[in-house]
Amino acid sequence: MKVLVATEKPFAAAAVAGIKDIVEKAGHTLALLEKYTTKEELVAAAADADAMIVRSDKVTAEVVEAAKNLKIVVRAGAGFDNLDLDACSAHKVVAMNTPGQNSNAVAELAIAMMIYMSRGQFTPATGSEISGKKVGIQAFGNVGRLVGKKAEALGMEVMAIDPFIPAEKIAEAGARPAASLEELYSSCNFVSVHIPATPQTVKSIGYDLITKMPKGATLVNTARKEVIDEEGLMKALSEREDLKYITDIAPDNYAELKEKFGVRVFATPKKMGAQTAEANINAGLAAARQICDFFATGCTKFQLNKF
Ligand code: 3PG
Numbered sequence: 001m002k003v004l005v006a007t008e009k010p011f012a013a014a015a016v017a018g019i020k021d022i023v024e025k026a027g028h029t030l031a032l033l034e035k036y037t038t039k040e041e042l043v044a045a046a047a048d049a050d051a052m053i054v055r056s057d058k059v060t061a062e063v064v065e066a067a068k069n070l071k072i073v074v075r076a077g078a079g080f081d082n083l084d085l086d087a088c089s090a091h092k093v094v095a096m097n098t099p100g101q102n103s104n105a106v107a108e109l110a111i112a113m114m115i116y117m118s119r120g121q122f123t124p125a126t127g128s129e130i131s132g133k134k135v136g137i138q139a140f141g142n143v144g145r146l147v148g149k150k151a152e153a154l155g156m157e158v159m160a161i162d163p164f165i166p167a168e169k170i171a172e173a174g175a176r177p178a179a180s181l182e183e184l185y186s187s188c189n190f191v192s193v194h195i196p197a198t199p200q201t202v203k204s205i206g207y208d209l210i211t212k213m214p215k216g217a218t219l220v221n222t223a224r225k226e227v228i229d230e231e232g233l234m235k236a237l238s239e240r241e242d243l244k245y246i247t248d249i250a251p252d253n254y255a256e257l258k259e260k261f262g263v264r265v266f267a268t269p270k271k272m273g274a275q276t277a278e279a280n281i282n283a284g285l286a287a288a289r290q291i292c293d294f295f296a297t298g299c300t301k302f303q304l305n306k307f
Helices: 013-025 039-046 061-066 085-090 103-118 142-153 167-172 181-187 230-239 254-264 277-297
Strands: 002-007 029-034 051-054 072-075 094-097 134-138 157-161 190-193 218-221 244-247 265-267
Touching (some): 002 013, 002 277, 013 029, 029 039, 039 061, 103 142, 103 244, 157 181, 230 254
Parallel strands (some): 072 094, 190 218, 218 244
16 A cells, blocks of 8 residues: 655654655555645555544645555544545545644644743843743643643643533642632643634634633643634734734734734744654654554544544
8 A cells, every 4th residue: 555644844864764664664655755845745645545644734625636656645633624524425434543743742842832822932131930920721632631731840820721621630630720720820820722623612702702811821722723713812912012923823813913022922834843854753653553454454443524
């Protein structure tokens, strides 16, 4: 079988070597498409692939339709909003992710972002410390829980909320459960966002929630830019000169935000939460193993779609 690794933002070389090793030892061949710049390149490379490993690469209906031999696509990572699951199901392509494999890298970035903003983006101005402050974790999944643990170890108070996790489980994991999003936003110096982008969550964080935050608070987004209502964010930052926003994915209105609010906002130039050698190796190799297991035994653990 031909396994295509298609990564606009490539994995670390060690991860590619590990994927190749797993794939070839299982008797398959590896094809690599890295740093491509057009969707046509992806469509062409996918045309004869039996399996695909991607990151945030957009596996659209066009890609799935062009990939006539495709049987499985694995998103090496957690969020799968880049996969057209309906198109995969329509073509009987199994879609999977690799949950948890890159969580530590994202959690470390969330903590780094809190410190970066507390220190005025490393300008000489007097900053503040995160120890003794309160962080609210919005969604207590793999990443959220790790952020909570790390924050606690750094002396922060941790509050959390998750629509799918009961309050007692959140408490068992060492965080104080928030009764509502309003409570989380109004009582935390930092809110760290870990919700996926879904039709229910897109633009769900806007003016009303952001302006509930206490004086000097920072909103930290290592999830998806789509979950923020950018107009609401702009209005909130305009009215509240004490609030700050840091994100791993530049909002569409970033140039305007930066011009208006300077060091109160920051966006990474490229999504870098999972961009560590360790996360690339964990997620990339897990994806390769999932594909080889699927071909060898039909294992569909971590399948996301139904058909
Ligand atoms: C994820 O959903 O796993 C992260 O956002 C990582 O995305 P990336 O693989 O494109 O860096």
